[in-house]
Amino acid sequence: MTRHIRLAAVFCALLLVALLANAARIQVFQAGPYDDNPANRRQNIARYGQPRGDILADGARLTGSEDTGEQLRYERTYAHGPMYAPVTGFASQVYGTTLLEHAEDDVLSGTDPMLSPFPLWNDFTRSQNAGGDVVTTIEPAAQKAAYTGLGGRKGAVAAIEPATGRILALVSTPSYDPALLSGNGPAVKRSWERLNGDPDKPMLNRAVRQTYPPGSTFKVVTAAAALDAGVLKNLDEPTDSPDPYTLPGTTTSLTNEADGCRDASLREAFVWSCNTVFAKLGVRVGVADMARTAQAMGFNDTEVKIPFSVAPSTFDTSVDRAQLALSSIGQYNTRATPLQMAMVAAAVANGGQVRSPYLVERTTRAGGATVATAGSRPMRHMMHPSTAVRMKELMADVVTEGTGRHAAIRGATVGGKTGTAQHGVDNSGMPYAWFVSWAQRDGDMQPKVAVAVVVEDASARRGEISGGGDAAPIARAVMREVLNS
Amino acid sequence: MSKAGTTSVAAADPVTAVARLPRRRGIELALIVVAVLLSVYGYCDVGLAKNGSLPPGAAGYGAGLGVLALLAHCAVRLRAPYADPLLLPIGVLLNGLGLVLIYRLDLETPDDRAAPTQLVWSTLGVGFFIVVVLLLRDHRVLQRYAYVCVVAALALLTLPIFFPAVNGARIWIRIAGFSIQPGEFAKVLLAVFFAAYLAANRNALRYTGRRIWRLQLPTGRVLGPIVAIWLLSVGVLVLERDLGTSLLFFGLFVVLLYVATGRTGWIAVGLLLAALGAVAVGWLEPHVHSRVEDWLHPFASIEAGLGANQLAQSLFAFAAGGLLGTGLGLGHSVLIGFAAKSDFILATAGEELGLAGLSAIFLLYGLLVERGYRAGLMLRDPFGRLLAVGLASIVSLQVFVIAGGVTGLIPLTGMAMPFLAQGGSSVVTNWAIVALLVRVSDSARRQYDGQVAP
Numbered sequence: 001m002t003r004h005i006r007l008a009a010v011f012c013a014l015l016l017v018a019l020l021a022n023a024a025r026i027q028v029f030q031a032g033p034y035d036d037n038p039a040n041r042r043q044n045i046a047r048y049g050q051p052r053g054d055i056l057a058d059g060a061r062l063t064g065s066e067d068t069g070e071q072l073r074y075e076r077t078y079a080h081g082p083m084y085a086p087v088t089g090f091a092s093q094v095y096g097t098t099l100l101e102h103a104e105d106d107v108l109s110g111t112d113p114m115l116s117p118f119p120l121w122n123d124f125t126r127s128q129n130a131g132g133d134v135v136t137t138i139e140p141a142a143q144k145a146a147y148t149g150l151g152g153r154k155g156a157v158a159a160i161e162p163a164t165g166r167i168l169a170l171v172s173t174p175s176y177d178p179a180l181l182s183g184n185g186p187a188v189k190r191s192w193e194r195l196n197g198d199p200d201k202p203m204l205n206r207a208v209r210q211t212y213p214p215g216s217t218f219k220v221v222t223a224a225a226a227l228d229a230g231v232l233k234n235l236d237e238p239t240d241s242p243d244p245y246t247l248p249g250t251t252t253s254l255t256n257e258a259d260g261c262r263d264a265s266l267r268e269a270f271v272w273s274c275n276t277v278f279a280k281l282g283v284r285v286g287v288a289d290m291a292r293t294a295q296a297m298g299f300n301d302t303e304v305k306i307p308f309s310v311a312p313s314t315f316d317t318s319v320d321r322a323q324l325a326l327s328s329i330g331q332y333n334t335r336a337t338p339l340q341m342a343m344v345a346a347a348v349a350n351g352g353q354v355r356s357p358y359l360v361e362r363t364t365r366a367g368g369a370t371v372a373t374a375g376s377r378p379m380r381h382m383m384h385p386s387t388a389v390r391m392k393e394l395m396a397d398v399v400t401e402g403t404g405r406h407a408a409i410r411g412a413t414v415g416g417k418t419g420t421a422q423h424g425v426d427n428s429g430m431p432y433a434w435f436v437s438w439a440q441r442d443g444d445m446q447p448k449v450a451v452a453v454v455v456e457d458a459s460a461r462r463g464e465i466s467g468g469g470d471a472a473p474i475a476r477a478v479m480r481e482v483l484n485s
Numbered sequence: 486m487s488k489a490g491t492t493s494v495a496a497a498d499p500v501t502a503v504a505r506l507p508r509r510r511g512i513e514l515a516l517i518v519v520a521v522l523l524s525v526y527g528y529c530d531v532g533l534a535k536n537g538s539l540p541p542g543a544a545g546y547g548a549g550l551g552v553l554a555l556l557a558h559c560a561v562r563l564r565a566p567y568a569d570p571l572l573l574p575i576g577v578l579l580n581g582l583g584l585v586l587i588y589r590l591d592l593e594t595p596d597d598r599a600a601p602t603q604l605v606w607s608t609l610g611v612g613f614f615i616v617v618v619l620l621l622r623d624h625r626v627l628q629r630y631a632y633v634c635v636v637a638a639l640a641l642l643t644l645p646i647f648f649p650a651v652n653g654a655r656i657w658i659r660i661a662g663f664s665i666q667p668g669e670f671a672k673v674l675l676a677v678f679f680a681a682y683l684a685a686n687r688n689a690l691r692y693t694g695r696r697i698w699r700l701q702l703p704t705g706r707v708l709g710p711i712v713a714i715w716l717l718s719v720g721v722l723v724l725e726r727d728l729g730t731s732l733l734f735f736g737l738f739v740v741l742l743y744v745a746t747g748r749t750g751w752i753a754v755g756l757l758l759a760a761l762g763a764v765a766v767g768w769l770e771p772h773v774h775s776r777v778e779d780w781l782h783p784f785a786s787i788e789a790g791l792g793a794n795q796l797a798q799s800l801f802a803f804a805a806g807g808l809l810g811t812g813l814g815l816g817h818s819v820l821i822g823f824a825a826k827s828d829f830i831l832a833t834a835g836e837e838l839g840l841a842g843l844s845a846i847f848l849l850y851g852l853l854v855e856r857g858y859r860a861g862l863m864l865r866d867p868f869g870r871l872l873a874v875g876l877a878s879i880v881s882l883q884v885f886v887i888a889g890g891v892t893g894l895i896p897l898t899g900m901a902m903p904f905l906a907q908g909g910s911s912v913v914t915n916w917a918i919v920a921l922l923v924r925v926s927d928s929a930r931r932q933y934d935g936q937v938a939p
Contacts (some may be wrong), residue, residue, distance in 0.1 A: 002862060004744045007875055009858040011740075012881040019885060020844055022894040026803045027840040034804030037784070040791040042805050042817050152569045 001316035041071075046128065048072040048093060052079030053108040053131030053366065055088050055100055057138040062088055072184060076101075081177030083147045086156075086170050086205040087138060087359065090178030094188055099205065100134060101178075101448045103209070103307040107132040107363045107371065114371050130366035137166035137361050141481040142449075148172040149474035151166045155455040156206035156341040159478050162346035162438065165355035165377050167306060169451070169478055170339075171333075175323075178201040211335035212454055215421030216273045217434045219314075220344050223270055223278070223394065225285050227387040232281070235267045235390055245276035248321035254279055270394045271402035273418065275329050282328020283321050290328060291317045296341050297382045299336070306339075306359045311341040330421060338452045341436045346450035347382035348391040348415065349438035355379050395438070404435065406472035409480050413440045415447075416472065418474065430457050435471035439479035449482040451475045506930045509570040510562050516574035517558055521551045527813055531589040534814030549604070550581055553611045560615040562784075564622070565927035569860060572926065576614075576919040579904035580912065582846070585813070586833050587907050590826050593819040599826050599907045606909030610916035617920035619656045624924050628868045631681030638674035639717060641667035645725060656727045668730050669901070669910035672879055673917050675734060676741075678873035683745035683894045687867065690746045728766065728773060729886055729900030735759060736882040741875050745867070768801050780896040795821055795829065802832040803843075810839025826907040827841025828899050831891050847888070850903070854881045857922050863929035873925045876918045 026034070034040065051065035051074050062084050064077040067478055076091040078084065089099025097105050106112035108131050115129040116122050122129065139159075146157035150173040180191035186355035195203050204210055226232045232239070243262040244253040263273035269277035282290055294315035295301070304310040316323070316333035326332035336344075339357060346354045355377040357440035362373040383391070395415030398404040416437030433455040440447035453471040525547035532540030540546075554577045561568050584607065588600040621627075627634070644667050648658045657664045683690070690708070739755035742748075745777070767773050779796050786794045793801065802818040805811065816836035821829045835843045857877025861870045880903055887906075890897035901911035903918075 001747065001867065001870060002743065003856060004747045005870065008740050008744050008874060008878065009855070012854050012858070012878065013851070015881060015885040016847060016854075018894060019847050019888050019892070022889070022892050023803070023835070023840055023843050023847070026800055026892055027806055028808055031804035031807055034801050037793075037797075037801065039784075039787040039797065040801040040805075041820055042801065045817055074781070112632060132671065265630050 022296075041202050044072060048074050049126060050074065050110065050150055051131060052076060052091060052134045053110065054106075055108075056133055056135045057084070057087075057140050057143070060140060062136075068183070070184075076179065076182040078177065079178045079474070081179050082175035083143060083171070084138075085178050085203075086172040086207055087136060087143075088178060089205075090181045092181040092188065092192075093184040095181055095192055096441045098203075099308045100107055100136070101294055103305075104134045104360065104363065107134060107475060112206075112363075112371070115365055121158035126296040132366060132371055133364045133368075135364065136359045137161075137168065138170065138359070139168040139482055139485060141485055142169040142249075142478045143171060145169075145477040145481045146205070146453075146474060147173070147175075149453075149477045153473075154200065154206075154457050154472075155453065156210065156338045156478055157218050157451065157453050157474060157478060158337075158342040159449055159451040159482065160342050160346050160354075160357050162350035162354060162447055165346075165357045166361070166374075167339075167359045168449060168482055170205075170207045170359070172206040173202065174200050174202045174320075206454070206456075207338045208306065208308075209337070211311055211313055211337050212432050212434075212456075213421035214330040214334060215415050215419035215432065215434055216275075216453075217341055217344075217419035217436045218328070218334055218336070219270060219273065219278045219419075220348065220391065220395070220417050220436065221299075222282050222285070222290065222328045223266060223295060224348075224383045224387050224391055225290050226266070226281050227390055228293055228384050229285050230291040231285050231289075232266055234265075235394065236265045238263045238265055239269065239277050241269070241274070241277040241280045244273075245277045245280055245325075247279070247325050248283060250322045252322070267394060267397060270417075271397050275405055278329050283325050285328075287317060287319060287324055288471055290324065291315060293383065295383075296380065298340055298348060298380065304356070306357050308359075310339055311337055313337050314380065324382070330419060338454050341434070341452035341454075342450050343380075344382075345395075345415075345417075345436040345438045345452060347380075348388055348395060349440070349447035350388075350451050351446075352383040352385045352388035353379050353381045399404045399437070404437065404472050406469065407435065407437050407476045407479070409439060409476060409483065411442050412479075413442065413447075413478070414438070416470065416475065416480065432456055433470040435475045437472070437475045437479065439483055441483045449479050451478050453478075492776045506567065506933055508566050510558075510566060512574055513561070513568075513570035514527040514558055516570065517554045517577055518551075520574045520578035520581060521547065521554055523578060524550055524585055530812070531585060531592070531814040535592050535769040536813055537587075546584075546604075549608075550577070550584075553608060557611050557614055557618075560618045561750065561923060564618050565923050567927045567930040568923040569856045569926035569930065570635075571852060571856050572919055572923050575849050575856075576904065579846075579849060580610070580916075581907035582834075583830065583907075583912075586830055586905060587826050589837070590819060590830075590833060592814070596868075598717050599697055602909065603907055603912070606617075606912045609909070610913040611632050613913055614916040614920040614923075616900070617917060621704035621920075621924055624869055624872060624921065624928060625866060627677050627872070628681045628684070630826060631678050631685075634674040634681075635678040638671040638678065641674070642725075650671065656730075662910075666908065668725075668727060669914040670820055670917075670930065672730070672733065672737075673876070673914055673921070676737060676875035676879060677872065679738060679741045680868055683741055684867040684871050690742075691748065726770070726772070727899065728770075728776075729890075729898035732886055732898060733879065733882050733900070735762070737875060737878055740878045740882075741871055744874050745871055776896045776898065780893065783893060795824070796891070796897055798822070799829050799832045800893055802829075803835040803892060806836040806839045806843070808840050810835075810837050810842055813837050824899075827901060828897075828906065829888060829891050830902050830906045831888055835892075846905070847884070850880060850884045853877070853919075853922075856926065860922060860926035860929040863933050864925060865932065869925050869928060873922065873929075876922055876925075879918060880915075 054061045054063045062079050065074040066077050068075050072093050088103040091097045091101040110129040110131040115132050142159055146169045157171040160167050176195050181188055244255045246253045256274050256276055258272040261276050264274055264277055299313045299315040302312040313336040323332050327334045357373050358377055363371045392415055399407050399414045399416045403418040407414050407416045419434030421432040436452045438447040438450040453468045453475045528546055529539050529543050587603050591598045591600050645656050645658050655667050656666050783796045798821040818833040818836045854877045857873050861873035864870045883903055887900040887902050889895040901908045903915045
């Protein structure tokens with residue numbers, strides 16, 4: 001019997017060893033995959049177990065965190081939800097993060113190793129850093145002016161500081177309140193479905209994620225390309241352009257909204273936005289030089305990040321002469337984001353070169369100590385400095401005597417360019433009203449702001465005037481706020 | 486310790502060997518103090534981690550546990566002075582730790598507090614321990630009541646059939662707000678019966694009967710009653726859908742049969758019966774089949790988009806614990822949901838105490854089992870030996886079945902982790918097991934003469 005008791009004891013010991021070995025297996029050797037399993041809520045609980053860092057503009061907090069007392073404890077709140085949604089994006093417990101909330105998530109959620117006081121500190125203490133703050137370049141007054149300026153209309157505004165590339169305003173309407181998506185209840189699901197099903201696409205960031213045919217505002221690029229390439233030497237010499245202009249190799253003839261475009265000088269053609277002159281000019285410059293200037297300005301660049309990605313603006317480089325003629329007046333396949341067109345205006349304003357635009361001034365720890373700054377963004381050489389000087393002259397003329405008179409600001413020099421882009425099958429859609437501009441206060445060394453405005457459902461009838469009528473007052477309001485700040 | 490005693494006795498006088506083993510009551514007291522202090526420390530740690538302050542009842546809780554343990558210690562000192570000094574402290578520590586874990590989980594479910602009830606049951610359990618130690622002067626008395634025990638066990642097993650099912654299993658009866666699981670008590674009674682019956686009939690089982698191929702089968706007259714009772718108990722359990730207990734009874738039966746007769750053939754027959762039973766039950770009971778599926782593919786429900794099931798949540802909890810654990814009160818084992826305080830209590834231990842703490846708990850159980858087996862080895866009378874082995878095996882098998890289940894080692898079957906899990910009947914039963922082990926170990930060490938019985 002004794003031997004059998006011993007053997008039974010050995011059996012029990014084997015059971016114990018099996019339990020210990022299995023415990024080591026699941027707790028140590030296979031713990032990684034278990035921890036990372038998407039159905040394991042622990043990482044989410046830790047993520048929402050502390051207040052998220054905030055996004056700031058000019059010292060004011062755009063965001064906050066609310067203690068819900070639920071399992072996922074802190075929910076995101078937004079001080080001015082719809083106005084800043086194109087900047088902040090949303091931070092949802094269910095649907096993830098977008099825009100700045102996404103691009104700076106490591107800092108905001110506290111997982112960025114740069115936030116810890118010493119390397120490996122958190123590994124020793126098993127603690128989590130408090131979420132860091134993200135300070136944006138947004139100028140609240142300009143942002144508000146842009147948002148109220150657009151009002152109920154569908155459109156977008158992008159404003160940047162030409163000397164630095166700082167983004168001063170980034171607005172898209174119709175917008176939405178990102179706080180609707182913060183939590184995890186059934187209301188969040190309903191909001192998500194409603195926002196995604198909305199035909200007006202309120203969650204689309206039109207300022208950076210939507211491209212539009214730039215229409216006549218692209219004539220800034222065409223004119224700069226012509227001057228850079230030396231096709232035109234003098235702003236006031238006649239350009240030998242017919243009216244109407246028959247597109248090369250076709251029988252299609254292009255007309256103008258304005259009168260007096262036949263044989264107009266570059267200045268007249270720019271001020272009155274003559275399609276015929278610029279279509280022919282683009283063909284004279286040629287695909288290679290047009291593409292070089294457009295790409296220098298940022299077209300066809302798929303890598304732009306501010307820090308979230310920007311939809312690439314396009315200038316088609318495989319076109320025949322007729323298509324090139326249309327591309328040169330911002331039609332055919334030419335498409336641009338409002339931010340891209342603000343860059344074009346900034347290039348003119350800043351002597352032909354602009355730094356890559358950016359939205360984050362710096363990131364800080366919860367206490368305010370700086371973690372990282374924007375640093376010096378790479379400079380883009382967009383046009384020759386002498387070309388920029390002449391383009392500035394042309395754009396200023398548009399505001400003083402041309403189509404952009406609604407953008408004039410007392411006590412400042414304003415340069416601009418209107419545009420009305422046709423779109424849809426046979427141009428049947430409501431045209432997009434564009435205005436790109438810059439403003440320089442009298443006495444300043446250089447312009448302080450460049451802005452692009454697009455209004456999708458321009459209320460005015462199709463016509464060149466709508467860019468000036470609908471979009472220019474918004475641009476003016478934004479520029480005035482920046483100049484007054 | 487007993488080994489040291491062995492050598493000294495053998496060296497002194499191997500023939501007469503009248504010197505007795507030391508009593509070691511002082512060591513028991515010291516270990517009880519350590520166990521109580523550890524439990525109180527755990528209780529305070531939970532409060533500090535969750536609320537940043539000592540929990541209000543810490544002193545009362547510690548005093549209560551301490552007084553209970555001291556009373557039990559006094560009972561042992563009075564009536565079982567030679568008892569193994571490790572048994573009682575292990576019981577106190579596991580019971581105290583269980584209370585801490587349940588209290589900790591109560592903080593996550595403020596509407597459903599289980600710790601106060603568990604404390605009441607622990608008091609009853611320790612009281613029962615004291616009663617058994619005081620009143621049961623000699624374990625051999627139990628041998629007389631073998632058939633009373635088996636009738637009582639079957640009655641207890643049958644009782645819940647007349648009560649409504651709870652969570653699919655018909656194993657509870659509800660009286661005055663307390664739910665009782667009579668099957669738990671039946672375990673000890675069946676162990677007593679098996680030990681008594683096998684002790685009386687082991688020679689008949691060993692040497693008589695037909696020989697088929699290499700298996701020596703006993704006569705039907707000897708084997709008949711025991712197989713009938715076993716079939717009956719297992720049948721009742723299948724009807725009540727409590728497969729963990731059924732597995733436990735079966736394991737206990739095979740171990741005791743093997744120890745009593747020494748026939749490896751019994752293991753073969755046992756495994757054959759187990760295989761047949763498993764196939765039959767798996768075929769008849771869809772919910773057993775799904776348990777096996779869950780065990781083979783714990784993440785199937787996640788892949789199907791239905792979220793993590795209990796076993797997957799349990800595995801996540803263990804994995805989150807890692808080597809050292811998150812610390813008491815800082816884990817999220819409450820995600821397991823239903824049964825987090827009972828069947829899955831070990832997941833909380835695994836997450837918050839880590840592999841280190843979990844291994845310590847396993848080793849405590851291992852030590853308890855080992856002390857039981859040691860008492861069995863030291864005893865002379867076959868009944869006592871079988872009883873000690875049987876009681877220790879209950880603990881061993883029960884820990885393996887439930888711990889293996891929640892850690893994904895074997896298919897999950899619902900069962901209480903001895904002492905740790907929420908469940909009054911289980912706590913009382915486990916204290917009864919410890920009381921009986923104290924009793925047999927007292928006999929064993931009192932009469933021990935340095936020689937292992939034949």
